[in-house]
Structure formats: structure tokens, C-alpha cells
Amino acid sequence: LKSGETMVMFSTCACCAPTYLVAVTVIAALCISGFGKVLKHTFPTAKLGIKIYKYISMVANILILLVAVAYGVLSSNENARRFVFSKIIEAGAVYPSPMDTLRCANIQNLHGRVLEIGPGPGTNFRCWQNNTSITEWVGVEPNPYFQQRQVVESEARNISFPVSTVWLKGEHVDIEPESFDHVVGTHVLCSVDDVRMVLKQVH
Ligand SMILES: C[S@@+](CC[C@H](N)C(=O)[O-])C[C@H]1O[C@@H](n2cnc3c(N)ncnc32)[C@H](O)[C@@H]1O
Numbered sequence: 001l002k003s004g005e006t007m008v009m010f011s012t013c014a015c016c017a018p019t020y021l022v023a024v025t026v027i028a029a030l031c032i033s034g035f036g037k038v039l040k041h042t043f044p045t046a047k048l049g050i051k052i053y054k055y056i057s058m059v060a061n062i063l064i065l066l067v068a069v070a071y072g073v074l075s076s077n078e079n080a081r082r083f084v085f086s087k088i089i090e091a092g093a094v095y096p097s098p099m100d101t102l103r104c105a106n107i108q109n110l111h112g113r114v115l116e117i118g119p120g121p122g123t124n125f126r127c128w129q130n131n132t133s134i135t136e137w138v139g140v141e142p143n144p145y146f147q148q149r150q151v152v153e154s155e156a157r158n159i160s161f162p163v164s165t166v167w168l169k170g171e172h173v174d175i176e177p178e179s180f181d182h183v184v185g186t187h188v189l190c191s192v193d194d195v196r197m198v199l200k201q202v203h
Pocket of ligand 1: 089093117119120121141185186188192193
């Protein structure tokens with residue numbers, strides 16, 4: 001393995017971040033409130049300590065409630081979920097990342113017509129700043145909240161070829177056989193509903 005490849009294995013898929021956030025918050029809140037109970041039981045005379053822990057435990061419970069409400073809203077409302085997800089991905093995509101070396105090493109020399117599955121905010125445009133061999137780029141992206149950011153990103157990276165996006169899931173897009181020279185997908189298969197179907201379309 002090259003060092004970049006090792007990094008891929010250990011990096012967390014961004015799509016799992018909300019689940020981890022909920023899990024970590026709940027576990028932390030339970031630990032804090034549980035510790036307060038142990039403290040009370042073990043040191044019944046430590047009044048100040050117990051009082052402080054009462055407040056901490058109250059804050060922890062409020063936190064659980066807020067996370068539960070946010071989780072409920074996001075899991076029942078796809079629009080809200082897409083909006084929040086786009087903001088999280090966009091925030092992460094602003095900065096250069098160690099992952100850029102790996103992603104650009106694999107895709108910077110593409111040519112002809114390029115189809116990208118799940119481009120999000122256009123993170124991969126950074127790899128094509130000096131590419132004059134690509135003749136057209138088409139993105140297949142189900143989240144329309146990335147629209148504005150893709151335009152900003154392609155302009156910021158001086159992309160010289162025409163770019164357009166089909167706002168659909170990779171599973172549903174109808175691609176004419178042999179119509180693209182390359183298909184790109186980075187950090188995407190972890191978030192699609194049906195990996196087999198997307199790969200079938202690509203094939
Ligand atoms: C973690 S982001 C990666 C964005 C970008 N490719 C990158 O490397 O930074 C995953 C992207 O896949 C998109 N996506 C999710 N489900 C998809 C599907 N079924 N078909 C195509 N794209 C999908 C998401 O909307 C999001 O833009």
C-alpha cells in the first residue's frame with residue numbers, strides 16, 4: 001500500500017458522520033449522568049461535587065433531547081437532510097485535504113467526455129485546473145443544494161470545458177452506452193442507496 005491508500009482505509013466516510021455524532025453525544029451524555037449517580041452513591045457528603053454534577057447531568061439531558069429532535073427532523077424530512085448534508089460536505093470541501101493527492105493522482109489526466117457520479121460541491125474540479133484534454137463533464141447528483149457551489153467551484157478552478165449536471169440519483173440516470181470516456185466517483189458508493197445498480201449503470 002502507498003501511504004495515501006492506507007489513509008483511505010482509516011478515513012471515515014463523511015456520510016456516516018451524523019450517525020457517529022448522535023452515538024457519541026448519547027454515550028457521552030449517559031456517561032456524564034451515570035458518573036453523577038456513582039459520585040452521589042460513593043461520596044454522599046460531597047455536596048458541592050454532587051450539585052455540580054446535577055447541573056452537568058441536566059445539560060447532558062437537554063443535549064440528548066436536542067440531538068433526538070434534530071435526528072427526528074432530519075430522518076423524516078429528506079429536504080432538510082439534503083440541505084444539512086450539503087452544508088457539511090461543502091464545509092469540508094473548502095480546504096485542501098491530504099486526500100487531494102490521492103484523488104488527483106487518479107483522475108487529473110482524464111480526457112474526452114467525463115461522467116461523474118455524486119460530484120457534490122464539485123470537489124474534484126480542483127484536480128482539473130490545468131486539464132485541457134477533457135472535452136465535457138457531466139455530473140449525476142441527486143442533491144440540488146450543491147448547484148450553486150458547483151458553479152462557484154468550476155469558476156474558481158478555471159475549468160475550461162463545458163460542465164452540466166443531471167439532478168438525479170446514479171441508479172436512475174439513463175446513460176447511452178459508450179457515450180463517455182471515463183466515469184468518476186469519489187467518496188460516493190458509501191452514500192448511494194443501491195451500489196449494485198449504480199455500478200451496473202456505470203458498466
Ligand atoms: C461524501 S459526498 C462526496 C462528494 C464528492 N464526490 C467528493 O469527493 O467530495 C457523496 C455524494 O454522493 C451523492 N450521492 C448520494 N447518493 C447518490 C446516488 N444515489 N447517486 C449519485 N450520487 C449520490 C451525495 O449527494 C454527495 O454529493
